[in-house]
Amino acid sequence: LIPWWDMGNHDNAQLTTDYNIEADRSEYRTCRAFSAGDQVFMSYGKRPNSELFLHNGFVHVDNQSDGVKLRLGVSKSDPLVALRCGLLKELCIPSSAEFLLPASVRPFHPHGKFFAFLRIFNMDQAGLEEWTKSDNKEDLMLPDLTLPVDTKVWRFLSTRIKLLLAAYPTSLKEDENMLSEQNLSPCMRLAILQRMTEKRILNNTISDLEKLENGFDPNEQ
The missing domain is CATH 3.90.1420.10 (Rubisco LSMT, substrate-binding domain)
Structure with a gap:
């Protein structure tokens, strides 16, 4: 299932991955209805951005569990x-x-x-x-x-x-100005987003x- 999980990006949703004891397997179900051509989202769990950033390498700006x-x-x-x-x-x-x-x-x-x-x-x-x-x-x-x-x-x-x-070494306003810079590396952009949400x-x-x-x-x- 791991390759399939990697194809689903995180969103605010119910966690729908579980282990089926009777079938002896892990199962994943979509968290809501999707149409053909839609991007399929899943939940990585109700976790704050600090954990998503550390373990999954992204920051969810609209994270309801942040x-x-x-x-x-x-x-x-x-x-x-x-x-x-x-x-x-x-x-x-x-x-x-x-x-x-x-x-x-x-x-x-x-x-x-x-x-x-x-x-x-x-x-x-x-x-x-x-x-x-x-x-x-x-x-x-x-x-x-x-x-x-x-x-x-x-x-x-x-x-x-x-x-x-x-x-923090910067203010929220300074972080917002830094994000507008075009020469930021992807890692630096994520780090700034993380401290902004905090x-x-x-x-x-x-x-x-x-x-x-x-x-x-x-x-x-």
Whole structure:
């Protein structure tokens, strides 16, 4: 099947490649109807552009599964490390992990284990002790539950993302100007496209976080 797979370019679609146990074979089905002469697309899986770029050698500009991975961890030098890690462990959340800032979910709002991690990471001692004793620790994952620490969460996450943006050697505008140059190698063009998609996600997320900090409620959308 590999030669046939290589003939299908990636698109936003349902993954339709599977293994048929009864027939002892891999099978691929088209993800939608195609007419004669149409280019046949397939899904390489719901993967961010960083993985498509690294493993498949292309950048999907309209990737609905795109996102930027953000690594966060509790420092061992944190005076409250025992309380933070203990509460995280009870929620089955590692003390160091990668979380995805999605491209397609707008407005952005953390949820689940990502939100719980951010809250625990930014809590003071009193908050940590209170939630450690609570029988409803899972509520820390709920996006529709407003807590006093949330404002601190928005500021922390916004600052963290701004640091990521500052680490790029160019601005988004400079990248756009570079793409208009005719002498770019194919590899350089892909690299610029990749960092542009990342910067757009990061900038959009900062914009959404600023709205949250100002009292915007995404649940009212």
